[in-house]
Amino acid sequence: AQSVTQLDSHVSVSEGTPVLLRCNYSSSYSPSLFWYVQHPNKGLQLLLKYTSAATLVKGINGFEAEFKKSETSFHLTKPSAHMSDAAEYFCVVSVGGPYNTDKLIFGTGTRLQVFP
Amino acid sequence: SQTIHQWPATLVQPVGSPLSLECTVEGTSNPNLYWYRQAAGRGLQLLFYSIGIDQISSEVPQNLSASRPQDRQFILSSKKLLLSDSGFYLCAWGPSGGNYEQYFGPGTRLTVT
Secondary structure, X not given: OOEEEEOOOEEXXXXXXXXXXXXXXXXXXXXXXXXXXXXXXXXXXXXXXXXXXXXXXXXXHHOEEEEEOOOOEEEEEEOOOOHHHOEEEEEEEEEEOHHHOEEEEEOOOEEXXXXX | OOEEEEEOOEEEEOOOOOEEEEEEEXXXXXXXXXXXXXXXXXXXXXXXXXXXXXXXXXXXXXOOEEEEEEOOEEEEEEOOOOHHHOEEEEEEEEOOOOOOOOEEOOOEEEEEO
């Protein structure tokens, strides 16, 4: 069965330093993977997606993620953190549902804190 | 461009009262629609999904029901709320035909007292 594991529940960085949010996945076939961001009391925003094209995926707001099949990882990175990046981040895998629906399996989330 | 709306934004209801949350999508036709619940400090749990009008599938047995009376309208309901129904409810849409990503609305914060 497909699943994702976010390895850190909390990550704290200083503004201007790199961000690394770690995610491992489990899938019996080539998965579709996503990162979503959620600011407090807001909906989820799609940051980026991997769907078996280029293994290095660039997203919005300077984020990117690299799909590594050998390590079953899909870590999210950003070279320089900004205060506005403070939020909850979810790693997500898509499992095909019936009738061409897509069921998203969410990780438990990583809360990113950015200190000035 | 597509937009998704949810209302109300917040709701406080007593135990045993009914519930109706509404979600509408603009700028697309025949979307797949989804209801999720996010309990405090936890990830998202899929509750219902729909591929078309009056075509609803339930993921987990619970005190809630969903309906889709129009192509771009999705409603989450309950006849009698339980304390355990408290949470953040999110509606999402995705293109029909399976295109993987989903786009989320702003959410409704429900507190059952």
